[in-house]
Amino acid sequence: MAQMNIVNVSTIYGNTTGMAVTTVPTAIVTNASSSGAVYKINTIIVSNISGTSSGSVTVDVYKNQTNSYRLSYQVSVAANTSFSPIDKGLIVYLQENDSIRLTASANGILEAVCSYEAIS
Numbered sequence: 001m002a003q004m005n006i007v008n009v010s011t012i013y014g015n016t017t018g019m020a021v022t023t024v025p026t027a028i029v030t031n032a033s034s035s036g037a038v039y040k041i042n043t044i045i046v047s048n049i050s051g052t053s054s055g056s057v058t059v060d061v062y063k064n065q066t067n068s069y070r071l072s073y074q075v076s077v078a079a080n081t082s083f084s085p086i087d088k089g090l091i092v093y094l095q096e097n098d099s100i101r102l103t104a105s106a107n108g109i110l111e112a113v114c115s116y117e118a119i120s
Contacts, residue, residue, distance in 0.1 A: 006038060006119055013118045019102070021046065021057060021110040025068070027099035028114045037120035039094040044086040046102070046112045048077040055109035059085045061092065062099040077110060 019028050031039045046057050056076045060068040071092070072085040086092055086100075094100065094116075104110045 006040075009119050011118075011120050014115070015118060016113065016115045018111065018113040020108070021102045021104040021112050022107050023104055025058075025060070025062075025101045025103045027062065027101050028112055029094065029116055030099040031094040031096055031118075033097040035096055035118070035120070037096075037118045039098075040117040040119060041086055041092040041094065041100060042088060042115045042117065043084060044100070044102075044112060044114045045082050045084050046077055046110055047082045048079055048109055049111055050079050050109045052079050053106070053109055054078045056105040057083065057085070057110055057112075058103045060101050060103075061094070062101050063095075064097050065099065068101065074105065 054076050056074040058073050059071045062068050077083045102112050
């Protein structure tokens with residue numbers, strides 16, 4: 001897809017998704033290769049649901065399903081707290097065939113929620 005002019009758009013759809021974060025890099029949002037859209041990531045919140053154990057999270061942009069670029073790397077999330085690697089102050093756009101992935105230091109400790117807009 002050619003670079004999209006996001007000033008002259010026809011649709012903007014708001015979306016929210018969530019997932020358990022595991023030790024395998026897993027996409028919380030993927031912009032399909034033929035979507036005809038750009039995705040604006042508004043916020044990602046990572047919550048530690050363990051009452052006793054801390055966990056760490058890595059968040060990366062997976063460009064064209066080939067190269068990963070870290071937004072945060074092994075950031076510790078204490079028990080019963082949350083961490084926002086992306087918020088309104090740090091906007092990330094996903095082109096077609098790009099993803100945002102999360103990886104945890106251990107399974108069963110972290111969950112994540114992502115709010116984003118599909119713009120076309």
